Amino acid sequence: MTGRRALGIVIIAACLAPALRLAWQAAFGDLGANPIEAVEHATGAWALRLVLATLAVTPLRRLAGWQAIAKQRRTLGLFAFAYVVAHFFTWSVLDNELEWASIVEDIAKRPFVTVGFTAFVLLIPLAATSTRASIKRLGKRWVKLHRLVYVAAALGVLHFFWLVKKDLRPPLVYAVVLAVLLGLRIWWRYSKSRSSTVRRPSARAFSIARSQSPRTAFDSGTATRSDVLNPDRPRT
Amino acid sequence: MAHLLRFLRTSDVRTREITDRDVYLRRREFLTGAAAIAGAALIPGCSRDNGSATAAEPAEPDTLTPKEKATAYNNFYEFGTDKTDPAEYAGSLRTRPWTIAVEGEVAKPGTIGIEDVLTAFPRQERVYRLRCVEAWSMVIPWMGFPLGDFLKRFEPTSRAKYVQFETLVDPSQMPGQKRDVLEWPYREGLRIDEAMHPLAIFATGFYGGDLANQNGAPLRLVVPWKYGFKSIKSIVKVRLVEQLPYTTWAASAPDEYGFYANVNPDVDHPRWSQRKERRIGDISKRATLPFNGYAAEVASLYAGMDLRKNL
Numbered sequence: 150m151t152g153r154r155a156l157g158i159v160i161i162a163a164c165l166a167p168a169l170r171l172a173w174q175a176a177f178g179d180l181g182a183n184p185i186e187a188v189e190h191a192t193g194a195w196a197l198r199l200v201l202a203t204l205a206v207t208p209l210r211r212l213a214g215w216q217a218i219a220k221q222r223r224t225l226g227l228f229a230f231a232y233v234v235a236h237f238f239t240w241s242v243l244d245n246e247l248e249w250a251s252i253v254e255d256i257a258k259r260p261f262v263t264v265g266f267t268a269f270v271l272l273i274p275l276a277a278t279s280t281r282a283s284i285k286r287l288g289k290r291w292v293k294l295h296r297l298v299y300v301a302a303a304l305g306v307l308h309f310f311w312l313v314k315k316d317l318r319p320p321l322v323y324a325v326v327l328a329v330l331l332g333l334r335i336w337w338r339y340s341k342s343r344s345s346t347v348r349r350p351s352a353r354a355f356s357i358a359r360s361q362s363p364r365t366a367f368d369s370g371t372a373t374r375s376d377v378l379n380p381d382r383p384r385t
Numbered sequence: 386m387a388h389l390l391r392f393l394r395t396s397d398v399r400t401r402e403i404t405d406r407d408v409y410l411r412r413r414e415f416l417t418g419a420a421a422i423a424g425a426a427l428i429p430g431c432s433r434d435n436g437s438a439t440a441a442e443p444a445e446p447d448t449l450t451p452k453e454k455a456t457a458y459n460n461f462y463e464f465g466t467d468k469t470d471p472a473e474y475a476g477s478l479r480t481r482p483w484t485i486a487v488e489g490e491v492a493k494p495g496t497i498g499i500e501d502v503l504t505a506f507p508r509q510e511r512v513y514r515l516r517c518v519e520a521w522s523m524v525i526p527w528m529g530f531p532l533g534d535f536l537k538r539f540e541p542t543s544r545a546k547y548v549q550f551e552t553l554v555d556p557s558q559m560p561g562q563k564r565d566v567l568e569w570p571y572r573e574g575l576r577i578d579e580a581m582h583p584l585a586i587f588a589t590g591f592y593g594g595d596l597a598n599q600n601g602a603p604l605r606l607v608v609p610w611k612y613g614f615k616s617i618k619s620i621v622k623v624r625l626v627e628q629l630p631y632t633t634w635a636a637s638a639p640d641e642y643g644f645y646a647n648v649n650p651d652v653d654h655p656r657w658s659q660r661k662e663r664r665i666g667d668i669s670k671r672a673t674l675p676f677n678g679y680a681a682e683v684a685s686l687y688a689g690m691d692l693r694k695n696l
Contacts, residue, residue, distance in 0.1 A: 181469065182458030182665050183521060246669060251658060259656055312656065315566050315637065316466035 153217055160221045164228035167195045168235070185243045192236035197309065197323055199229035200302045204330040212333075223279055226298070230276040233269050261311035268304035271297045299334075302327055445664075445671050447514060450523035452592045454665050459599045460517065461618055462566050463552065463559035470561065471599035478558045478619065480603040489549075489625040492540035499603045503589060505538070506530035510593075511586055513609035515616070516648045516677045518641075520670075522662045527607050528590030533581040541577065541625050549574040549630035550606055551622035567633055573617035574630040574644065575608065576686075584609060584682055587620075610676040610683045612646045643696040645687075648677035652693055 171191055174180045180187040206222040209215045245252050255262040275295055278284070284291050306327050309320040461471040464478075483499040497505075508528045516522045536548065552571040556562040562569050579585060588607045589596060596602035601618025608615050614634050624630070635643050640655055650660045650673040661670040676683050687695070 182454040183468070183663070185663070185668070186521075243668075251660075254658070258653075261656055314466075315462070 153220060156217055157221060157224065160224050161228075164199065164224065167191065167232075185239065189236065189239045189244060192232050192239055193309070196229055196232035196236050197302075197305050199225055199232055200298070200305055201323065201326050201330065203229055204298065204302060204327070208330060208333050211337075227276060227279055230272050233272055237266075237269050261308055264304040264311070265308035268301040268308060271301040271304070275301075299331060303331075447512075447524045448664075448666070449512070450525060450665050455523055455525055455591070456597045456599060458665060460519075460613065461561075461599055461601070463561045463569075463571065463619070464599065465561045466566060474560050475598035477560065478553075478598045478602070480598065480619075483603050483621070485604060485621055485623060487536075487539045487623045487625075490542045490545035490627060491625050492542060494539065499589075502535075502587075502604065506534055506587075508590060511588075511607070513584075513607060514677050515607075515609065515613055516662060516673065518612035518614055518646070518654060518659075520654075520657055520659065520662050520673075521665055522673075522677075523665050525591055526593070527586065527588040528593070529586040529588035529607065531583050532575075532585045532587050532606065533583065535587055536580060536623075536625070539623075539625075544627045545625035546577055547574055547626050547628070547630050548577060548580045549622075549624045549626055549632075550617045550620050551624070552617055552619050553621045567637055570622075571617060571633045572631055573606065573615055574632045575606075575615075577625075578686055579608070579683075582683060582686065584679060610647060610679040612642065612648055615646050645692075645695050647683075647687070647692065648673060649675060649692055649696075651675075652696060 171180075171188055175184065175188070178184075203222055203225040206218050206225065210219050241247060241252055245255070256266045257263070275298060278287060278291060278294060287294065306320060306323045309323060310317065313320055457472050458468045459471040460468065461475065464471040464474040481499065484496045485499070485502065486494075486496045488494045508530060510526055510528055512524060512526045514522055515525050550573050552569075553559065554562060554570040575585065586607050588601070588605050589603060591597075591600065596605065598619075601616075601620075604620050605618040606616045606620065629644060632644055634641065634646075642654075648659075653659055659673055662673045663670045674680070
C-alpha cells in the first residue's frame with residue numbers, strides 16, 4: 150500500500166469515527182437524557198471541525214511542507230458537508246418534526262438559524278462541484294466558486310456563537326482557529342501583492358499566474374485548469 | 386383540572402416508590418389520599434369543577450421523569466455550563482452544615498440551619514412539571530413545603546414587596562464559579578404574592594429521598610409555573626426587599642427574559658419558539674401550556690398585566 154493510499158484510509162476512518170460513535174451510542178441508548186439534542190450538537194460540532202480541517206490543508210502543505218495532505222482535501226470537504234447535512238436533517242426532521250411553518254419561521258426570524266442555514270446552502274454547490282469533471286469544466290471559476298467555503302466557515306462559527314447562552318469559550322476556540330486559517334491566506338495575499346509590481350489584483354492575477362507554482366496559484370485563485378488537475382506537475 | 390400536583394405526607398412516600406403504575410401519573414389523579422385533601426384546601430381552584438377545562442388539557446399524559454435522567458441533565462452553571470457538568474462535579478458541594486440567612490424587611494431576621502428547616506417544616510410530596518427555558522421539560526416528584534410557611538416564620542413587614550434568593554458562592558466547592566460565566570452569586574426573586582402562593586415551594590428532597598447536589602441540595606426553590614432558571618438552587622440567603630431585586634438572568638441576558646419569566650407559549654425566546662417542548666424521555670414534542678399548565682392556580686396573580694411585556 151502506498152503512503153498516499155494509507156493516508157487516505159486514515160482520513161476516511163477518522164472522518165467516519167464520530168458518526169460511528171453516534172450510531173453506537175444511539176443503539177445502546179447512551180446518548181444521554183436528550184438524545185436528539187446530543188446528535189444535533191455532535192453533528193454540528195463535527196461539521197464545523199471538518200470545515201476547519203479542510204481549510205487547514207493548504208497551510209499544512211505550505212508551512213509544514215506536508216504535500217500528501219493536499220490530496221485529502223476533497224475527502225475532508227465532502228465529509229464536512231455530510232455532517233452538515235446530518236446536522237440539518239437532525240434539526241429539521243428529528244427536532245422540528247418536519248413542521249415547515251416552524252422551520253421556515255426559525256430560518257427567517259432567528260439569526261443563528263439564518264446564518265447556519267445560509268452556510269449549509271453555500272456548501273451545496275461546493276459539494277456538487279467536487280468531482281474532477283467539475284474542476285475541469287469550471288476551470289478558474291471553480292477556484293473562485295470554492296472560495297465560498299471561507300464564507301460558509303465564518304457563518305458556521307457565527308451560528309455557534311449566536312446559539313450559545315453564556316459560555317462563549319467553545320465557539321471562541323473555533324473562531325480563533327478560523328481566524329488563523331483565514332489570516333494566513335490574507336497574509337499570503339498581502340505579502341505577495343507587496344512584492345509584486347502590479348497593483349491591481351485582477352491584473353496581478355493574470356501576470357503572475359504563469360510565473361508561480363501551480364499550487365500557489367491554486368491557493369490564490371489564479372490556477373489554470375491544468376494546474377488544478379495536475380497539482381504535482383513540476384515547477385516550470 | 387389542567388394541572389398536575391399531588392400532596393402526600395412524608396410517610397406516604399414509600400407507596401409511590403413501589404410500583405410503575407404509581408410512576409405513571411395521570412392528570413386526573415392529582416390528589417391522592419386524605420392528606421391530599423388537606424393540602425388541596427390551600428390551593429385556590431383545586432376544588433373547582435374541571436368540566437370547562439377539558440379543551441385546554443394536554444393530550445399527552447404526564448409521566449414521571451426517571452430519576453437517573455433528572456440527575457444527569459441539569460443546568461447548574463456553578464458546576465459548569467454543560468448539561469452533564471453538574472452530575473460530574475457537584476460531588477464537591479458540602480451540604481452539611483448548611484445555614485440559610487433571612488434578612489431585610491422582616492421583623493425577625495435570623496439564620497436557620499438546614500436540620501432545623503427539616504424539622505420545622507414537614508415535607509410534602511409535590512409532583513410538578515419543570516419547564517426549562519430551553520424548551521425541554523421534566524416531571525419531578527419534589528419533597529418540600531410551601532415557601533410562604535418559611536417566610537412567615539420570619540414575619541415579613543408591610544414593606545416586603547419582593548423576595549430575593551441567593552445561591553452559595555464558594556469556588557472551591559462550586560468549580561464553575563472560578564469563571565465569570567454569570568455574576569456570582571446566582572440570584573433570583575419573586576414578587577411577595579408569588580412567593581406566598583401555595584404552589585411555590587422550598588424543596589429539600591425528591592423521588593422520596595434527599596435532593597441530589599446537582600439538583601440544588603440541600604434547599605432549592607421550585608416555582609412550577611415559571612421557567613426553570615427562576616427555581617434557584619442551593620440557597621444560602623433569603624432577603625425580603627421593597628424594590629424589584631437584581632436577578633441573575635434578567636441582568637445577564639436582558640433581551641431574553643425579565644423578572645417574571647412565566648412559562649408562556651405565545652412569547653418566543655429570541656432564539657427559539659416556546660410553543661412546544663420536548664419532555665425528557667420523549668422523541669416528539671408536546672405543546673407548552675400557559676403558566677406550564679398551572680394557569681387555573683396562578684393566572685390571577687397577573688390580572689391586568691400585559692404578559693407579552695412583563696416577561
